[in-house]
Amino acid sequence: MTHGSATRARGLGPAAGAVPLTPPPSARRIAAWAYPVVFAGLGLLAVQHVGIGLAALAEGGDAMGALLARAWTPTLAAPATTFAHVLDTLSMTIAGTALAVAAAAVLAVLAARNTTPGPAVRSLALAMIVGCRVIPDMVFAIFFVAALGIGPLPGVLALGLHSIGMLGKLFTEAVEAADDGIGEAVAATGAGPVRRLLAGIFPQAVPSMVAVTLYRIDINFRASVLLGAVGAGGIGMDLRTAFGFTDYREALGISCVVVAVVFLVEAVALGLRSLLIGGGRASGLPPVRGTRVPWTAGRTVTHVAAWGGLLVAAVACWRSGATPDAAPATAAGSLRALTEFFPPDFAPVLDMLGPGLAEVCAIAMAATFLGVLGGLVLGLLAARTVAPHPAVRAVARAALAFLRSIPDLLLVLLFVAAFGIAEGAVAGTCALSLFTASFVGKLVADTAEEIRPGPKEAILSTGAGRVQELLYTVLGQLTPRLAGHSLYALDVNLRSFLVLGIVGAGEIGFALSRHIRSLDYDVVTAIVLPIFAIVLVVELVSASLRGALR
Amino acid sequence: MNHGTDHIVEVDSLVKTYGETRACDGVGLTVTAGELVALVGPSGSGKSTLLRHLNGLARPDSGTVRVLGVDVATARGRALRALRRRVGMVFQQFNLIGRLTVLENVLTGALGRDPLPRYGIVTWPKADRTAAIEHLDRIGLADRAYQRADSLSGGQQQRVAIARMLMQRPELVLADEPVASLDPESAAQVMDLLFRICLEDRLTVVCSLHQIDLALAWTRRVVGLRDGRVVLDQPTGALDRERLRQVYVPAAPVAVGAGA
Incomplete structure (x- = not known):
């Protein structure tokens, strides 16, 4: 760009009259205007289709109040059993995550640009990682329960396989971010490729791998509650049973335990992360005596955590039956189950698949629309850059943290119990809306904290009011990312028909739960495949939209 | 002016501390209509803090700040917004919204006198759009009206920021190191544009600068700040350069060559 025009005197530039008053149309402008309009339009349409109105909500609210009144006071019929099952769920979480970490670490080394043995291996490893991420843990769980029967092992395998998707992707990025120079320096000492990896690359990648793993444990614990409900054992099964027998006092008791443990797991994961990632730096020089490495605080913490982690993982694997001698039976069962799931049998569901899919889309769209609206408000109030007062921010943050600690299965069970299974679609939509609001709120809050203060000051300096300033600073800077969050929410909600399936809410959900129970697995595949096709379309739309909006 | 005196800015015994540091330690400053004032001094001398008090972006710990007859130190809400509308500000980092078009960034300058929330060029009245294009024409970037602001060079972005300031129709212009982020050539062009426009429109200007040469070349009065x-x-x-340079010499002669 030349700066020559700066000195151009008044009027010598292109005549102001030649500039049109309306911007020329472009794909980006059309997308920027069309997306919110289409999103809101489809959302309202979906809300109407599902049948959520003020009357229905008021009725549901009364029913929820009545339900909670019936559930008061919470009890635990057999606290020892409940806690044993919580322990089972924890074991399942840790064992699944541990298996995923081991597999993902190997895949990451094979997939990372700087460590891969060759392009063919790299593509194969990347494909495996993507495949694991695309298939939901629930689908894995249904499959392994069919293959191995009810028990914690299907849960471990489901969590493990699905987690490979995220862990593999992030581990690969961590390995690729490692400084190659150190690897070369190690190789220059005459070390072979394995030592080069262990001494040159691994030490650099480990901190971010540990952080990701701890985050994944947190996610997996919530997920394992859900898996319990399809027969993977643990506390999820108890929760579903209590709701099934309309034993609401027991259900509330178990719910409280679950939410408390979710909080606990998150707190421990956060604490460990700050301890491990921040603990390595010793202050001052430790004394050196001979060839012994001194036990500084950082080294002690690292060793205790590493050996302790391995021990806990081994115990968890043993407790949940994920031992090497289970491998042959797992392989044989999986092969047999594959023939049960394939080829898909569309015949029994052919006439309901059309309206059923429309309902799934309507529920997902309505829940996304309502949840994104709620999450947007809550998230902005929770962001330092937007919140009108620190107290408001604290309240919004607390509300988000509380909402996020309630597993989605619990929300669905709660709403279905209150609204009745006949109103399953409305109940499911309400539950998913709350769930969406919780995670979209968190994403929006984190995004909004990155708003640059400069443009905000500039706009305030023109004498703009609070609302005017918010429109420009929030929409002006965050539009592409907010659109991305809303599409991600739609993606999540489309997949969560599986959760509705467990409790039998909605037409497809009801069909899914019936066919799972009657072991018609080829019909289950016929129900799941079309929804995957829709999810794929949403992903394609969101990719092109992201490109257009930037 | 119309307030009985022609004092645009009246600051007296302004004190402002941020944590341990005293950014302003009893600053007094009076500016009359039409003056072009440079605030000079080393970084951390309080130039920016003083400027930010003049449109209420910062509030004093003690002392009085009157701008255009308004007590800025106590003004809040509507009164503060009404004052800010009359005071244009140009920032070191331009502070444009990069994703939006050049024209829309200029239009945001009119938010203060507009009661409605707006977003998107087509939501603005035609009269405002015409005015914004005229301001862009004046700073020589009318042909860039529909480009993204972040696709422009630094000097061009600062010129757009000047057009946004003009859109406000201000009586007083504050400029906080307007050219410190620019290369020397763009810096000269932006200074030229800013001060030529302010002279033509008879605007009062208070501009912080840390380059002595620019202060001497463009302004009529120099106020030096230190600590x-x-x-x-x-x-x-x-003024001669030697007298000015002393502003930058620390009280205790420790550092060497702390100058332009």
């Missing part, structure tokens, strides 16, 4: 105090206040004509 939050005014240590120099003279017409530019009566």
Whole structure:
């Protein structure tokens, strides 16, 4: 760009009259205007289709109040059993995550640009990682329960396989971010490729791998509650049973335990992360005596955590039956189950698949629309850059943290119990809306904290009011990312028909739960495949939209 | 002016502390209509803090700040917004919204006098759009009206920021290191544009600068700040570079060559 025009005197530039008053149309402008309009339009349409109105909500609210009144006071019929099952769920979480970490670490080394043995291996490893991420843990769980029967092992395998998707992707990025120079320096000492990896690359990648793993444990614990409900054992099964027998006092008791443990797991994961990632730096020089490495605080913490982690993982694997001698039976069962799931049998569901899919889309769209609206408000109030007062921010943050600690299965069970299974679609939509609001709120809050203060000051300096300033600073800077969050929410909600399936809410959900129970697995595949096709379309739309909006 | 006196800015015994540091330590400053004032001094001397008090982006711990007859130190809400509308500000980092078009960034300058929330060029009245294009024409970037702001060079972005300031129709212009982020050539062009426009429109200007040469070349009066105090206040004509340089010499002669 030349700066020559700066000195151009008044009027010598292109005549102001030649500039049109309306911007020329472009794909980006059309997308920027069309997306919110289409999103809101489809959302309202979906809300109407599902049948959520003020009357229905008021009725549901009364029913929820009545339900909670019936559930008061919470009890635990057999606290020892409940806690044993919580322990089972924890074991399942840790064992699944541990298996995923081991597999993902190997895949990451094979997939990372700087460590891969060759392009063919790299593509194969990347494909495996993507495949694991695309298939939901629930689908894995249904499959392994069919293959191995009810028990914690299907849960471990489901969590493990699905987690490979995220862990593999992030581990690969961590390995690729490692400084190659150190690897070369190690190789220059005459070390072979394995030592080069262990001494040159691994030490650099480990901190971010540990952080990701701890985050994944947190996610997996919530997920394992859900898996319990399809027969993977643990506390999820108890929760579903209590709701099934309309034993609401027991259900509330178990719910409280679950939410408390979710909080606990998150707190421990956060604490460990700050301890491990921040603990390595010793202050001052430790004394050196001979060839012994001194036990500084950082080294002690690292060793205790590493050996302790391995021990806990081994115990968890043993407790949940994920031992090497289970491998042959797992392989044989999986092969047999594959023939049960394939080829898909569309015949029994052919006439309901059309309206059923429309309902799934309507529920997902309505829940996304309502949840994104709620999450947007809550998230902005929770962001330092937007919140009108620190107290408001604290309240919004607390509300988000509380909402996020309630597993989605619990929300669905709660709403279905209150609204009745006949109103399953409305109940499911309400539950998913709350769930969406919780995670979209968190994403929006984190995004909004990155708003640059400069443009905000500039706009305030023109004498703009609070609302005017918010429109420009929030929409002006965050539009592409907010659109991305809303599409991600739609993606999540489309997949969560599986959760509705467990409790039998909605037409497809009801069909899914019936066919799972009657072991018609080829019909289950016929129900799941079309929804995957829709999810794929949403992903394609969101990719092109992201490109257009930037 | 119309407030009985022609004092645009009246600051007296302004004190402002951020944590341990005293950014302003009893600053006094009076500016009359049509003056072009440079605030000079080393970084951390309180120039920006003083400027930010003049449109209420910062609030004093003690002392008085009157701008255009309004007590800025106590003004809030509607009164503060009404004052900010009359005071244009140009920032070191331009502070444009990069994703939006150049024209829309200029239009945001009119938010203060507009009661409605707006977003998107087509939501603005035609009269505002015409005015914004005229301001863009004046700073020589009308042909860039529909480009993204972040696709422009630094100098061009600062010119857009000047157009946004003009859109406000201000009476007083504050400029906080307007050219510190620019290369020397763009810096000269932006200074030229800013001060030429302010002279043509008879605007009062208070501009912080840390380059002595720019201060001497463009302004009529130089106010030197050091450690939050005014240590120099003279017409530019009566100044020589040596006198100015002393503003930058630390009280205790420790550092060497702390200059332009």
